[in-house]
Amino acid sequence: MTKARFPVSKSNLPVWKRILSRQRTHRDLPSLEIEHEGGKMAKLKLALYWAASCGGCDVAVLDVNEKILDIANIADIVFWPIAMDFKYHDVEAMKDDSIDVCLFNGAVRNSEQEKIANLLRKKSKVMVAFGSCACFGGIPALGNFWDRTTIFERAYIEAPSNDNQARTFPQTEIKLDGVELELPQFYDTVSTLAQVVPVEYFVPGCPPPVDLILKVVDALATSQLPPIGSVIASEKSLCDECDRVKEDKKITKIYRPHEIIPDPKRCLLEQGIICLGPATRGGCGARCIKVNMPCRGCFGPPAGVVDQGAKMLSALASIYDVDDEREIARMVEEVVDPAGTFYRFGMSSSLLKRRRMQT
Amino acid sequence: MKKISIDPITRLEGHGKIEILLDEEGDVANAYLQIPELRGFERFAEGRPVEEMPRIVTRICGV
Numbered sequence: 406m407t408k409a410r411f412p413v414s415k416s417n418l419p420v421w422k423r424i425l426s427r428q429r430t431h432r433d434l435p436s437l438e439i440e441h442e443g444g445k446m447a448k449l450k451l452a453l454y455w456a457a458s459c460g461g462c463d464v465a466v467l468d469v470n471e472k473i474l475d476i477a478n479i480a481d482i483v484f485w486p487i488a489m490d491f492k493y494h495d496v497e498a499m500k501d502d503s504i505d506v507c508l509f510n511g512a513v514r515n516s517e518q519e520k521i522a523n524l525l526r527k528k529s530k531v532m533v534a535f536g537s538c539a540c541f542g543g544i545p546a547l548g549n550f551w552d553r554t555t556i557f558e559r560a561y562i563e564a565p566s567n568d569n570q571a572r573t574f575p576q577t578e579i580k581l582d583g584v585e586l587e588l589p590q591f592y593d594t595v596s597t598l599a600q601v602v603p604v605e606y607f608v609p610g611c612p613p614p615v616d617l618i619l620k621v622v623d624a625l626a627t628s629q630l631p632p633i634g635s636v637i638a639s640e641k642s643l644c645d646e647c648d649r650v651k652e653d654k655k656i657t658k659i660y661r662p663h664e665i666i667p668d669p670k671r672c673l674l675e676q677g678i679i680c681l682g683p684a685t686r687g688g689c690g691a692r693c694i695k696v697n698m699p700c701r702g703c704f705g706p707p708a709g710v711v712d713q714g715a716k717m718l719s720a721l722a723s724i725y726d727v728d729d730e731r732e733i734a735r736m737v738e739e740v741v742d743p744a745g746t747f748y749r750f751g752m753s754s755s756l757l758k759r760r761r762m763q764t
Numbered sequence: 765m766k767k768i769s770i771d772p773i774t775r776l777e778g779h780g781k782i783e784i785l786l787d788e789e790g791d792v793a794n795a796y797l798q799i800p801e802l803r804g805f806e807r808f809a810e811g812r813p814v815e816e817m818p819r820i821v822t823r824i825c826g827v
Contacts, residue, residue, distance in 0.1 A: 455779075457801070457803055458826075459822075459823045459824060459825050459826035459827070460777050460778070460825060460826045460827040461823070461826020461827070462826070463826075463827070464826055464827055486772050486774045486775075486779075487774070487775065487776075487777065487827070488774075488775060489774065489775070490774045490775060491774070492770070492771060492772065492774075493771055493772065494771075514801075514802075514803060515800065515801070515802075517800050543823070544803075544820060544823040545803040545804075545823075547808035547809075547812075547820070548803060548804045548807065548808045550808060551804065551807050551808060555807060556802070556804035556806075556807045556808075558807075559804070559806045559807040559810070560802060560804060560806045560807065563806075564806050575802075581794070581796070582765060582785055582793065582794055583765060584765050584767055584783075584785055586783055586796060586798065588798060588800055589800045591802060611823070612826065661813065661815060662815045663815070698819075701816075701819060741813045742811065742812050742813050742816070745811070745812045745816070746816070749816075749820075
């Protein structure tokens with residue numbers, strides 16, 4: 406029996422990412438070791454989990470179609486709630502570091518998700534933040550503009566389908582028939598995975614596209630693991646891979662969809678349509694742009710950019726071609742929902758992280 | 765009272781757990797289905813432009 410050793414580089418995360426994600430000290434990880442038996446590689450142990458997510462990332466794994474057989478050839482899945490019947494106690498019973506790779510999708514919205522993130526971290530050699538929610542907070546992190554009280558109020562009282570005159574809210578503990586029942590604690594603030602546990606790799610995208618998923622699988626199968634902290638996508642911005650004609654970025658009006666029919670060949674931003682391309686990492690193949698939809702930034706900020714929203718604000722401000730103060734004010738007003746647009750997927754990992762708590 | 769926990773419920777879209785309570789004879793006395801998840805779309809979709817809704821609420825369920 407021979408052992409192939411796959412050294413994992415110890416290079417650190419960029420400073421900004423450590424600060425933003427309040428990255429805890431990275432524990433000294435063992436290199437990913439795959440045992441070879443009789444020239445045949447023993448299988449990797451793979452876990453997949455969803456926290457605050459929609460399941461789209463899990464389905465994206467299935468979107469590799471027949472290549473799922475390649476995954477099955479190199480890996481045994483030991484935990485995957487959407488597809489297989491393993492329970493939390495099965496994971497708890499595993500030895501530490503016995504899972505080779507955990508693809509963790511979803512943000513951390515409540516105490517159960519935090520607990521499972523910690524559990525899977527303990528059991529996994531390599532932890533991958535899979536998808537925009539795990540990487541940046543994603544759509545659930547729009548909840549960071551509110552807090553537990555205001556979200557509960559809306560979901561359990563105000564929503565038109567409710568009839569909740571007793572004002573019943575979920576309780577973390579309740580005793581019924583002498584038996585304790587528990588629900589997770591809903592946090593005020595949505596966190597990224599890396600804000601909760603150390604993470605080796607980041608696979609952005611809502612959901613991650615098939616070619617990037619296969620890149621991850623290839624890296625695992627061939628042992629070509631990138632340095633710790635790597636984002637498995639392009640190092641450049643989305644504009645770099647967008648094949649629309651870019652000429653002169655000067656705009657005098659911001660258009661909403663009902664106000665313009667966009668030219669399908671020309672840069673959307675140059676046409677006055679807010680597109681987060683300049684502030685977004687490439688690697689998605691410009692899949693939204695190709696169907697005439699402006700980018701909303703699901704790949705997070707490009708390499709070296711600290712705050713995606715701030716970067717987009719800066720990019721947008723630099724192409725405003727108006728001098729008059731009132732005209733500038735008008736164009737500022739034309740951005741209907743700046744916070745929700747510029748931080749659509751990145752609220753948790755942004756510098757602000759959340760709206761200030763009203764206490 | 766004895767309690768059987770099914771946690772998590774698997775092979776379905778979403779998060780859930782089931783607590784089954786058994787009486788002295790081992791028969792089911794009561795059972796609770798719990799949904800330990802809320803993201804709050806009801807709240808955070810508020811105030812966003814209507815044209816953005818198709819790309820926000822599709823993330824309620826991606827399955």
